[in-house]
Structure formats: C-alpha cells, structure tokens
Amino acid sequence: MIGKFSIITSEAIKKIIKSQSHSIYEMVKLAYIKHGEGIAKNPSSYFLTFPDKPKSRIIALPALISQNPRIAGIKWISSNPDNLLNDLKRASAVIILNDYDTGYPIACIEGSIISALRTVYSAIIVGEYLSDVKHSKKVIGIIGTGNISKYFVESIISERWKIEQIILYDSNDKAAVKLKREIQNLNSNVKIDIQDDLNTLIINSEIIFLSTTSQEPYIRDLSLFKSNTIVLHISLRDLTPEILISSNNIVDDVDHVLNANTSPHLAYQKTGNKSFINCTAYELINGYNNFDPKKTIIFSPMGMGILDLVVANYLYEEAQRQNLNIEINNFFQ
Secondary structure: OOEEEEEEEEHHHHHHHHHHHHHHHHHHHHHHHHHHOOEEEEOEEEEEEEEEEEEEEEEEEEEEOOOOOOEEEEEEEOOOOHHHHOOOEEEEEEEEEEOOOOOOOEEEEEOOOHHHHHHHHHHHHHHHHHOOOOOOOOOEEEEEHHHHHHHHHHHHHHHOEEEEEEEOOOOOOOHHHHHHHHHHHOOOOOOEEEOOHHHHHHHHEEEEEEOOOOOOOOOOOHOOOOOEEEEEEEEOOOOHHHHHHHHHEEOOOOHHHHOOOOOHHHHOOOOOOOOOOOEEEHHHOOOOOOOOOOOOOOEEEEOOOOHHHHHHHHHHHHHHHHHOOOEEEEOOO
C-alpha cells in the first residue's frame, strides 16, 4: 500500500534464506531470463570514487522490470577495503524498491547479503550449465577468501554440489585460515587445503572461483589452466587480457562488462572487437554450447542491478508474508 514504507534487516533476510536458499538460485536465473527477453531495463552502473581513497568507491545500480513483477529500484553499494583493518565488512549496501506505477519507494532492504548471494548464484548457475557438478566430484580452487567466497561455499553445499576438494589461496593467510575453519563447520567431509602458491592452485583446480579486490591483472600464464577448467571470474580484474583472448568467454551483459578496466574491457581495448566473447549467461541458459573444447571457459559477470532487484523483491514479498518487515506508517507527506 502506498504511504507505507518497510525496512527489511539482515536478520530478516537470513531467516528467509535459511530455509529457502534455492529460491535465490531461481530468482537470479529469472533475472537473466527477463534481461535476455528485453523485459528488464538495466542502465550502466555509476561509480562514485574518492580522490583521497583510490581503493574505495560507492556504486549505484538502477534497474526495473516491466512484467511479472512490475518493479523498479536501485542498489547503493559501498566498497571500502580498509574496513577489514577495523574488523568491518568491506562492502555495505542498501536496496530501495519503488512501486512501478507511482514511483513511490516502498522498502529499504539491507543489500550486502543480497549482493553477495546474487553474485555467487550467478556463478553457480553458470557453473552448473557448464559442468556436471551434482554427479561428478570436483576440485574447486578459491582465490580470495573473503565474505563472498564464504557465501559461495555455503551455497554450493546447499545446492548439493559434489566436492572432492577445496583449495584456498589468499595473500592474507589469516583470511584463508578463517574460511577453512568456517567450511569445516559447514561440512567436515570436504577435504580443504590452504595453498601458498597461486600457480599450484590453478594447475590442480577444475573450477576456479576468483573473488579478490585486485584492481589490475596479476594472473598472466594461460598454460597453467587446463583446457576444461571453468573460471568463475567474479572479481573481474584478475586475468590479463591475453588469457581472455585465448579462452572461451561468457559475460552477463556485453556492453556493461566492457567498462571500468575489467579484464574483458582490457581485452576489448587490445583487440578492438568483441569477438572473444562467446555468449551471455542468458544465451548459455537457453542452450548455447559452441565452445572450443581445447580452451578454458571464463565467466566474467559485471553484476547487473536487475539481479539485485529480482532477489530484493522476492525477499520483500517473503518478509511481508512472514511479518519480518518493519513497517513505517506516514513516512511520506
């Protein structure tokens, strides 16, 4: 009802997803389908940077869907790596949902959990369409062991991936040790190793999940990757353009990802064309499989606001249904 405004906290979100985590999978997949069918509008993200803090930024990601559901909104997400020095999360966020017909804001939702979940589930969906992860045990390498990697491991366990081994690498040893302990608490049957040599992790992994704060490429040797390696390149700036140019490539949105000095953007600048990109996530879901079997497959998602919007709207409706929202009357004049 217009005139009422809801607050949905992280605790409410955790209660919902505890028993309905697979619904996030379905919502992210739905968002890709809506986007691919032209039902969604996903303008370019806006980056607010700080002149005296080059590693920090706040990003605005607006989006809308015109059919089933009709909803609009924006994610406002801050990334401040120095927070980790003060025992704070690197990322913090809110999502504002707007009523499609009137434009009135109807809810403010804690956004960092949504942002992390939609990110890992985008990788999980692509990983499942590329590999038989539910029937054949995989060795998974994780580079960057922060909060998103924790959600990734929790989610692939929830989605019943068969895992032979998880190999962890992080320049911060303490972060890797912490994630190992958290994984052991989730599933003691999975073999978990911390690797101090990045090259060894790459060589021994069948699926690699990249979630770092790197601002420029540092992985340069394509020969380390086996031909059937799947690289879930969530952090976008870890791989040199030469690696992408010599691989199969999947993105979420071609025009979006060719910006902000991402690895695909650097590859585009180097080649002057987009031919190194094979398909989008939407096309993969709809049956694209024309990959060169001799090449590594890399998924580099820019992270579209439409994903946040669909997940946030689902959580908003569930919070209302379960009376987990904090409703504020007379918020608007």
